[in-house]
Amino acid sequence: MRRVSRLLVTMVVALLGVCAFLGYRGEFALVEPQFVAQAQAPVLVPMDPVVVADQVEAALVNIDVETAGFGGGAAGSGIVLTEDGQILTSHHVIKGADELRVTDIANGLVYEATVLGYDSGADIALLSLAGASGLPVARLGTSADLRITQDVLAIGDAGGDGGEPTAVTGPITDLNATIVAMNSADLTRKALNGMVEVAAPVMGGQSGGALADATGAVIGVITAASGEASRTEGNPPNGYAVPIDTAMRIVTQIRSGTPTDTVHIGPTATLGVQVIDGRPAGAQVSWAFYGQPAREAGITIGDVITAIDGVSITTAKALSAAINLRKPADPVRLDVTSPDGVTRTVEAVLAQGTPT
Numbered sequence: 172m173r174r175v176s177r178l179l180v181t182m183v184v185a186l187l188g189v190c191a192f193l194g195y196r197g198e199f200a201l202v203e204p205q206f207v208a209q210a211q212a213p214v215l216v217p218m219d220p221v222v223v224a225d226q227v228e229a230a231l232v233n234i235d236v237e238t239a240g241f242g243g244g245a246a247g248s249g250i251v252l253t254e255d256g257q258i259l260t261s262h263h264v265i266k267g268a269d270e271l272r273v274t275d276i277a278n279g280l281v282y283e284a285t286v287l288g289y290d291s292g293a294d295i296a297l298l299s300l301a302g303a304s305g306l307p308v309a310r311l312g313t314s315a316d317l318r319i320t321q322d323v324l325a326i327g328d329a330g331g332d333g334g335e336p337t338a339v340t341g342p343i344t345d346l347n348a349t350i351v352a353m354n355s356a357d358l359t360r361k362a363l364n365g366m367v368e369v370a371a372p373v374m375g376g377q378s379g380g381a382l383a384d385a386t387g388a389v390i391g392v393i394t395a396a397s398g399e400a401s402r403t404e405g406n407p408p409n410g411y412a413v414p415i416d417t418a419m420r421i422v423t424q425i426r427s428g429t430p431t432d433t434v435h436i437g438p439t440a441t442l443g444v445q446v447i448d449g450r451p452a453g454a455q456v457s458w459a460f461y462g463q464p465a466r467e468a469g470i471t472i473g474d475v476i477t478a479i480d481g482v483s484i485t486t487a488k489a490l491s492a493a494i495n496l497r498k499p500a501d502p503v504r505l506d507v508t509s510p511d512g513v514t515r516t517v518e519a520v521l522a523q524g525t526p527t
Contacts, residue, residue, distance in 0.1 A: 216385040218322035224338040226387030229277040230309035231336050231380060232258055233328045234284070234298075237270035238525075246331030248380035249273065249298065250389060252311075252422070256282065256303025259418060260379035261394050262289045262296040263352075267525045273300055274333060277307045286526055288425030288436045294352075294363055294394045295413060295421045296526070309381065312388030314414030317367065319343055325373050325393050325410050327380020336380065339410075341371030350411055352395045366411040367391050373410025382412040392418050432492040440497045441524030446487040449475040453508065454490035464519040470507060477514075478506035491527070499523035 236245040247264030251257075258273060265271060271284035282300035289296035300306075317323075320342045329337035345368035351360055367382065373396040382391030391412030421434060430436040443463020449455035453475040459466040470476070476484055479493045480503055497503065501521045508514045 215318070215321055218324065218340060218385040220324055220338060220340045223324045223383055223385060223387050224326055224336070227309065227324070227326055227381050227383045227389065228336050228338075229307040230389075231276045231327065233274045233276070233333045234258075234260060234264055234379060235272045235274070235333065236265060236268045237272075238267045246328060246333065246376055247378045248327035248336070248376065248393070250309045250379070250381050250392065251275070251306050252297075252308065254304060254306050254308055256298075256300030256306055257287070258284065258298040258300060259392060259422060260296050260298060261392060261413075262291045262294045262526070263394075264379045265289070265296050265298070265526050266291070267527075269525055271298065273298065275300075275303070275306055276336065286438070288430075288434060289526055290421045290424075290434045291527065292361070292433050293413060293417065293421055294361075295392065295418050297422050297425045309389045310387060311415055311419065312384055312386070312390045314367065314390050314416045317343060317346055317384075317390060317414075319346065322385060323367075323369055323371075323390065324383045324385075325369060325371055325377060325380065325412070326383065327377030327393055329374040329376045331376035337374070337377070339371045339373060341369045341410075344368045344370050344409070346414075348411060350395060352411075363394065363411070363413075365414065365417060366394070367414055369410045369412065370407060371410050372396075372408040377410075382410075382415075390415050430496050432495065435495050435526075438499050439524045439526050440494055440499045440501060440521040441527075442490075442494055442503075442519065442521060443524075444470065444476075446476070446490055448486050449477075452485045453477040454484050454487045464522050468505070468517040468519040470505070470517065470519075473510040475508045476505055477508055480504050494521070497521055 230251045232249040234247045234249050249258040249260035252259050273282045273284045284298045284300050287297040287299050324340045326336045326338040348366040348368040349364050351362050377393045380393045381389045384390050393412050395411040397409040424434045442465045443460040444456050444465045445458040446454040455475045484490050505517050
């Protein structure tokens with residue numbers, strides 16, 4: 172049985188609400204009343220779940236992931252952005268993927284997929300389907316106009332079984348939620364900020380799917396659910412989504428082909444090490460994988476990497492960010508300090524790894 176890669180929420184911050192009261196102070200006078208026109212809030216379109224689900228479903232895909240590093244598989248959903256097969260999804264769906272197969276909901280065809288880029292911190296990834304053409308494309312809205320209590324619909328491959336998408340509805344309860352989410356595949360945790368929170372029973376497998384408004388426009392990318400533990404304790408179920416405006420800013424960055432410290436472009440380069448923060452500084456190697464560049468260059472457990480290509484490395488995160496800017500087959504020069512304090516410089520050629 173395939174293991175479904177999910178993000179399950181382990182901690183949610185409280186919502187902050189602010190209310191203001193306006194008063195009038197002045198002298199009474201017999202004057203003609205003046206009427207000041209006030210801006211009216213836009214009228215929300217009533218949600219018809221069946222109609223909205225039907226509009227959005229054709230622009231979704233099911234994503235099947237082979238993850239040899241984790242000894243199993245994973246599944247999730249995606250949103251079609253272009254007719255030739257650019258797919259928006261959650262980063263955690265494709266994390267560690269050795270192979271990606273994507274099934275288009277509209278035509279039932281299965282495509283091999285490659286990763287164009289991702290931002291792991293924002294949990295957004297962009298894929299490309301080989302040989303795709305004429306795919307139905309999602310209609311994108313804006314997350315700038317979302318409102319608390321507005322009804323929305325979350326739709327994706329609930330359960331990760333590759334079947335027809337499942338839709339759930341509920342009101343928006345927060346527009347700027349912060350959560351700490353856990354990836355059920357590798358048990359890593361990450362903080363996600365600026366999430367749209369929805370009071371709806373979002374399920375695993377819907378990750379990477381669409382959050383849509385009552386007009387059928389996609390206004391978010393589903394990223395997490397409150398999980399079984401929360402429901403067992405009697406708490407109401409919640410789902411969380413990356414606002415579509417945030418997601419599309421990352422997509423634009425990926426399409427530009429210019430990497431940043433947070434946005435990775437193209438195939439993932441790897442040094443083949445696990446690292447922790449060194450003391451007093453640097454990235455200390457806790458494991459060097461057999462057959463990978465670091466071990467081939469003589470780097471072993473306990474060594475501390477202090478610089479890459481002459482640029483100082485002060486933390487484990489700094490090393491990851493530096494590798495993130497490079498590509499497979501790039502040569503690198505590493506300054507290394509061994510546990511006995513001896514320093515040396517080694518050269519290595521980065522290998523191709525899986526999305527991290």
